[in-house]
Amino acid sequence: MIKKIAFVVDKMPYKSESSRLTLTHAIASQTVEIHLDDGDNVEPVLAFIGEGVLNCLKNQKASEVYGVTTLESHIKNALLTDIKLLICEEDVKKYGLTEDQIIMDAEDIGADITSELVPFSEIMSAMELADHIVYS
């Protein structure tokens, strides 16, 4: 059996630990099988909405400034591990951002999939399809 878990980020990066934790929990789906019966697994979808879309900005400098890993690196790791990644296009526009300012791929570390800029309605649909929602 596969169960879908939607991880939804609506908090700013670095202001609190919330978005980082949500990302690490989503990425933990890669090893959840060790706790489950054969054939069981978790299918994650990761969505950024509201202020949460600011986590998706390119060229983050937290490593240099704070000495901590960037949310950018976590987002790229999520793409590398084939986690479906949705970014709310209305909120991207609300902050005056454009697609070229957003982390849309992680080709530099070998990821095959890309982020998807989608209408909020599509994120709602993903949440409705999920068995559980981790909203942080």
Add this chain to the structure above:
Amino acid sequence: MGKLTIGCFSSLVGSMTLDFAVKLAEAARKKGHDVDVWLSGNGTMLAKKGQRSFKDYSALEKTITELIADGSNVVACEACAEARGIHKEDLISGLGIKSADWYLASCFSADRVVHIGGE
């Protein structure tokens, strides 16, 4: 009866969110449901033994000890706890310490998940 999984990122002191999560766990347990509690981020502060009770602050060690004795699983994120200087020897007796995939597995088998993010 069902299974409820509660995840919480909020701190023991500084908000009442953990109080709510623990009260919810207690209420579900009293109704006969299985309960898992996952503590991550600042929520791992709840895992530390030796909490001193002041009237100005929440002190949930006794309640957590009772929940564990009653069969609930209360588990802290190992990395989050270690980052805060909370080691295995500092934990409330019976409280588990695991990685985040344990939480997802708990969500997998839960009938309902209540996830409370950080402040």
